[in-house]
Structures are given as structure tokens and as C-alpha cells.
Amino acid sequence: MIKKRIYLDNSATTPISKDVVKEMQKYFSESYGNASSLHYFGRQAKQAVESSRAKIAKLINAEIDEIIFTSCGTESNNLAILGVAKAYGDYGHIITSPIEHYSVLSPCNYLKNRNYQITYIDVNQSGIVSPTDLINSLQENTILISIMHANNEIGVIQPIEDIASKLYKINQTRKQKVYLHTDAIQTAGKLNINVKNLGIDLLSISAHKLHGPKGIGALYVKRGIKIFPILFGGHHEKNLRPGTENVLGIVGLSKSYEIAYNSLKDHYSHVLNLKRRLEEGILNDISDVTINTDKTNSLPHILNVSFKYIEGESLLLMLDMYGIAVSTGSACTSDSLNPSHVLTSIGLNTIAARGSIRFSLSYQNTLKEIDYVLSVLPKIVNDLRLMSPMWKKHTVY
Numbered sequence: 001m002i003k004k005r006i007y008l009d010n011s012a013t014t015p016i017s018k019d020v021v022k023e024m025q026k027y028f029s030e031s032y033g034n035a036s037s038l039h040y041f042g043r044q045a046k047q048a049v050e051s052s053r054a055k056i057a058k059l060i061n062a063e064i065d066e067i068i069f070t071s072c073g074t075e076s077n078n079l080a081i082l083g084v085a086k087a088y089g090d091y092g093h094i095i096t097s098p099i100e101h102y103s104v105l106s107p108c109n110y111l112k113n114r115n116y117q118i119t120y121i122d123v124n125q126s127g128i129v130s131p132t133d134l135i136n137s138l139q140e141n142t143i144l145i146s147i148m149h150a151n152n153e154i155g156v157i158q159p160i161e162d163i164a165s166k167l168y169k170i171n172q173t174r175k176q177k178v179y180l181h182t183d184a185i186q187t188a189g190k191l192n193i194n195v196k197n198l199g200i201d202l203l204s205i206s207a208h209k210l211h212g213p214k215g216i217g218a219l220y221v222k223r224g225i226k227i228f229p230i231l232f233g234g235h236h237e238k239n240l241r242p243g244t245e246n247v248l249g250i251v252g253l254s255k256s257y258e259i260a261y262n263s264l265k266d267h268y269s270h271v272l273n274l275k276r277r278l279e280e281g282i283l284n285d286i287s288d289v290t291i292n293t294d295k296t297n298s299l300p301h302i303l304n305v306s307f308k309y310i311e312g313e314s315l316l317l318m319l320d321m322y323g324i325a326v327s328t329g330s331a332c333t334s335d336s337l338n339p340s341h342v343l344t345s346i347g348l349n350t351i352a353a354r355g356s357i358r359f360s361l362s363y364q365n366t367l368k369e370i371d372y373v374l375s376v377l378p379k380i381v382n383d384l385r386l387m388s389p390m391w392k393k394h395t396v397y
């Protein structure tokens with residue numbers, strides 16, 4: 001019988017914070033107006049949307065009119081990529097990396113099937129893109145670079161500022177300016193995001209990764225960027241994203257971001273401490289493991305580990321029986337039999353990629369929980385290995 005469940009899948013989604021729920025409560029029942037209505041109820045809703053927009057803009061050092069609300073991070077990424085591509089016409093060139101989330105890779109693939117050229121810039125063994133390689137792959141018709149701020153499976157942080165400053169210099173000499181988009185869905189609320197310091201043109205965020213509600217996201221669009229809508233309807237969100245505003249979601253997004261921002265330093269060190277304990281414990285007590293998360297250049301809350309000779313899915317299910325929730329990679333690809341595209345891109349072979357587990361922590365986790373995980377994990381791994389034909393043959397890979 002499981003007494004308490006331990007949630008270590010915070011990169012898939014996070015529990016909504018009580019303060020966020022409290023803030024949203026009013027907009028479920030009392031303040032139910034449509035933000036486009038002119039009467040009292042509408043004005044109340046509009047006020048909630050606009051003050052949330054102002055709050056988010058301030059937190060990321062953007063202008064208020066540069067924040068566009070969307071339905072999720074996936075939509076923000078689609079709007080950034082397809083919206084810029086549409087604004088530029090029927091063909092062009094986009095540069096991205098092979099370890100992006102599918103909400104970036106899929107719209108790129110869509111464009112590839114429609115006259116666009118897509119370059120996937122290689123990453124090194126840690127998953128880092130080289131800003132120089134990226135700049136060297138620019139073409140005359142390049143319109144956009146989309147590189148994630150940090151990866152959702154292995155947590156590696158990309159050198160966005162370096163890319164932006166190199167691109168800025170190149171853009172001074174180019175007729176066709178190249179925009180820089182970053183998917184900051186895993187970093188918002190974990191790292192300090194200042195769009196001006198980062199030097200980016202477009203940035204995606206999503207509330208449910210930072211203890212906010214699901215189904216709400218935002219796209220930062222720098223003033224002057226040429227971008228078209230990808231949905232058509234009313235004139236909401238500066239004609240860029242039609243649809244009645246999700247007022248309570250928007251309120252939840254801004255509140256969750258505010259809380260995350262105000263406690264960033266404390267949460268960062270707490271979570272990093274937990275991650276170090278987990279990593280050390282695994283390395284000390286279990287043989288044949290590989291840490292797939294870069295030691296220094298990674299998010300504090302993500303630890304990706306390959307356990308040789310066993311399947312990640314089996315390990316996940318066994319941990320679940322002990323009340324511990326982890327994942328084998330991105331939640332969006334959990335129904336796929338293919339090994340993670342992120343892990344294979346950093347050089348893992350299929351067997352090692354299939355034997356991997358992502359632990360993703362939050363400020364709500366405790367040392368006691370990590371110690372419990374470490375008390376059961378070695379035995380689970382050992383039991384699975386005893387059943388594994390790969391272990392019996394001691395396959396070398």
C-alpha cells in the first residue's frame with residue numbers, strides 16, 4: 001500500500017500552486033465576462049487580462065504590447081514559426097536543432113513539405129548547439145532561427161545570448177533580417193528571463209510548467225517583427241490570435257509566473273541540491289549508469305539517466321508501483337516506440353536511449369523524498385537486470 005506518492009515528473013507538468021488557484025477562483029464564477037464586451041462584466045475581464053499582460057511583460061522585461069496570449073506552449077511555438085514563415089511568403093530557410101520539442105520540429109517539418117528548407121544544426125554530446133556553426137549555416141533566404149532555451153528531456157541550456165549577439169552583427173549587413181525564436185517553456189520561472197538581455201525576437205512560455213494551469217501560454221513578439229496569424233476569427237490579441245480570451249488561464253499564468261519569479265533563487269538552490277543528492281546517490285549505489293544531463297550547463301530540476309541493460313518503461317512502471325512518478329522522456333511522445341530523438345541526437349545508441357529515465361523536480365519535492373527514491377531504486381534496477389536478457393549477455397554498448 002502506497003502511503004504517499006512522490007511526483008518527479010515536473011517537466012511534463014506541475015501541480016498548480018494553491019495561491020494560483022486562489023487568484024483564479026474569482027474568474028470561474030464572479031467575474032465571468034467576455035473581455036471584448038463593453039459593459040461592466042467585460043471591462044472587469046479586460047482589466048484582468050491587461051494587468052496580467054503587464055505583469056508578464058514586466059517580469060521578462062518586455063513591452064506590454066509585445067505579449068500575445070495563446071492556448072499553450074505548443075501554439076506559441078507554432079505561431080512563432082508558421083506566423084513568421086507566412087509573413088515572409090511561400091518559401092525560405094529556417095534553422096533549428098534536432099533536439100527541439102515536437103511543437104517546433106513538427107511545424108518545421110510541415111514547412112519542409114511546402115517549399116521551405118530546414119537546416120538541423122548538430123548538437124554536441126551534451127546537446128549544445130555551436131553558435132558559430134549556426135551562423136555559418138545562414139543563407140541569403142534564411143528568415144528564422146528557432147533554438148530552445150533549455151531542453152525538456154536532458155535539461156541542457158543553449159547559448160542563446162551568444163547566438164543573438166552573433167546574429168545581431170550579421171543582421172546589420174543583411175537585407176533579409178533573420179529572426180531568433182526561443183522555446184523558453186522549460187526555463188520560464190526556473191532561470192531569469194530578460195528578453196532584452198537575451199537578444200531574442202520571439203519567446204514561448206506555458207503556464208503548466210511553472211505551477212500554473214494547463215491550456216494557457218504566451219508568445220513574446222518583439223515590436224516590429226513581421227508575423228501573421230495562424231488562426232482566423234476576431235480581432236483579439238492585436239489581430240494575431242483570435243478567440244475569446246481565457247481570462248482565468250491568463251490570470252493563472254501571470255500569478256504563477258510572478259510567484260516563480262519572486263522565489264526563483266530559493267527554488268533554484270533547493271532543487272539543485274535535490275538533483276545533486278539524487279545524482280550522487282545513483283552513481284554511488286548503481287553500476288552501469290550514464291548521466292545524460294550536462295553537469296554544469298543544465299537546468300537545476302532535470303536529471304536524465306541511462307540504466308544499462310534495462311528498459312526505461314519497465315523501470316518507470318516499477319517505480320510507479322512504489323509510488324514514484326518519473327518519465328522516460330517527453331510526455332508528448334510517451335506513446336511512441338521510437339527511442340528519444342534527443343538522446344539519439346547526443347549520440348546514445350537505441351539501447352542506451354531506451355534505458356533512460358528523466359527525473360524532473362520541483363520546489364515542492366523534499367530531501368526525504370529523494371532519499372526514499374534512492375532507498376528503492378538500486379533494488380528495482382537490480383531486479384529488472386536479473387530478468388533482462390541484455391544483462392545476462394552483458395551486451396556491451
Ligand code: PLP
Pocket residue numbers: 011012072073074075077101103148150151152183185186206207208215217330331332
Ligand atoms: N516546448 C517544450 C520544451 C516543452 O517541454 C513543452 C511541453 O512539454 C512544450 C513545448 C509544449 O507546451 P504545452 O504543453 O504547453 O503545449
